[in-house]
Amino acid sequence: MPNSAQTQLNHTLTLRIIELSILTLASSLVIRPLFVDLSDIFLWSAVVNLILTSVFYFVVRAHIVPKWEITLSLIVALIIIMPTLAISGGVNSQVAYFLPLYPILAALIGGARESIAITIILVICTLSATVFGHLLTDLTEEVYSAEKSFDRGFWLTAAIIFSAFFGHFFLRKYAELTTKLNEENTQDPLTGLLNRRGLNIYFSIELKKSLFTSSPLSLILIDVDYFKKVNDMFGHDIGDICLIEVGQLLKRNLRNQDIIARFGGEEFIIILPNTSKDGAALIAENLRNLVSKETFSDFNLPLTITLGVTEYEKHNDNALNMTKRADKALYRGKENGRNRVELSK
Numbered sequence: 001m002p003n004s005a006q007t008q009l010n011h012t013l014t015l016r017i018i019e020l021s022i023l024t025l026a027s028s029l030v031i032r033p034l035f036v037d038l039s040d041i042f043l044w045s046a047v048v049n050l051i052l053t054s055v056f057y058f059v060v061r062a063h064i065v066p067k068w069e070i071t072l073s074l075i076v077a078l079i080i081i082m083p084t085l086a087i088s089g090g091v092n093s094q095v096a097y098f099l100p101l102y103p104i105l106a107a108l109i110g111g112a113r114e115s116i117a118i119t120i121i122l123v124i125c126t127l128s129a130t131v132f133g134h135l136l137t138d139l140t141e142e143v144y145s146a147e148k149s150f151d152r153g154f155w156l157t158a159a160i161i162f163s164a165f166f167g168h169f170f171l172r173k174y175a176e177l178t179t180k181l182n183e184e185n186t187q188d189p190l191t192g193l194l195n196r197r198g199l200n201i202y203f204s205i206e207l208k209k210s211l212f213t214s215s216p217l218s219l220i221l222i223d224v225d226y227f228k229k230v231n232d233m234f235g236h237d238i239g240d241i242c243l244i245e246v247g248q249l250l251k252r253n254l255r256n257q258d259i260i261a262r263f264g265g266e267e268f269i270i271i272l273p274n275t276s277k278d279g280a281a282l283i284a285e286n287l288r289n290l291v292s293k294e295t296f297s298d299f300n301l302p303l304t305i306t307l308g309v310t311e312y313e314k315h316n317d318n319a320l321n322m323t324k325r326a327d328k329a330l331y332r333g334k335e336n337g338r339n340r341v342e343l344s345k
C-alpha cells in the first residue's frame, strides 16, 4: 500500500479507537452508578478521563500531531485505564480484561515498534500491580486474596504477551500479502517485467528525483518489427516465447538502476536515470545491435527492433509527453525502414 494510503488508514483507525474509548467512558459513567454504589473519586476520574479523551480526539482530528498520533493515542488510552485499574482492584479489576487487546491494536494501527512499546509498558504495569496489589486502594471495596491476585496477574501477563505475538504474526502475514499483491499488480505475467502500473510508479519517482537533483533522465520506447508475421507463421505460443526472450535480453543488458517494462503488445519501454539523450541513443543502438544478432525461440527466429529515444525536458514536461515524443520518433524509425534508433526532435 502506498504510504499516503497507509497514513490515511492509520489516521481513520486511530479516530475510531478514540471514538470507541469516548463511548465506553460515557456509557460506563451513566450505567455503572445505576448498579454499583461508587465513590465520588471514581466518578470524577471518569469525568476527567472523558474530557481528556475528547480533547485528544480533536487534536488527532485536526492532524496537529500526525507523526505521533498513533503512539499518543495508545499512551493516552493507557493513562486513562491505569488509574481506573489502580482504584478498582488492580489485576482483579474487570477493566484489566481490556489490557490484552492493546498489543494487537497497536500492531494494527501503528506497527511492530508501537506494539512492542505498549507490550513492555503493560507487562511492567501488570507485574507491579500483581506484586504491589495490596498497596492499591480498591474503591469498589471488594476483597481479593493474595493467591487470587497472583493467579490473575500471571494469566493477564500471559494474555498480554500472547496478544503481542499474535500482533507480530498478523503484521508478518500482512507484509507478505501486500508484497505479493504489489508484485502481482505491477508485474507483466508473460515476461515477468514491470507492467504499465509498475512502470507508472517507478517513472514518477524517477521524474521527481531528476527534477530535484537536476540530473538527466531519458526514455526509450521499443517495438519488435514485423511481429505479426511471427504469430502468423509460427503461432501465438512461439510469439509469446520470442517476447519473453526479447524482454530478458533487453533486461540483461541494462544497468541495475534502469527500469524496463512491457508497454503493451510487442512494445517495451526503458527509463534511464542519470542519462542524457546522447547517452540513451548509445544504449539504444547497443540494444538494437544485440537483438539483431540474436535468434529467438527453438526456431532460431531472427528479430529486429525499432527504438524511439527522448529526454526529460524538466519544465512543462511529464511522463505522457515523453512517451508521446518517443512514440513519434519510433514511428519515424518504422517509416525509415525499421531496425533503427531515432531521436525525438
Ligand SMILES: Nc1nc2c(ncn2[C@@H]2O[C@H](COP(=O)(O)OP(=O)(O)OP(=O)(O)O)[C@@H](O)[C@H]2O)c(=O)[nH]1
Pocket: 190, 223, 224, 225, 226, 227, 228, 229, 231, 235, 236, 237, 238, 239, 240, 243, 264, 265, 266, 334, 338
Ligand atoms: N504472441 C503474442 N503476440 C502479441 C502479443 N501482444 C501483441 N501481439 C501481436 O503483435 C502483433 C503486432 O502487430 P502490428 O502492430 O501489426 O505490428 P508488427 O507486425 O510488429 O509490424 P510493425 O510494428 O509495423 O513492424 C500483433 O499480431 C499482435 O497480435 C502477445 O502477448 N503475444
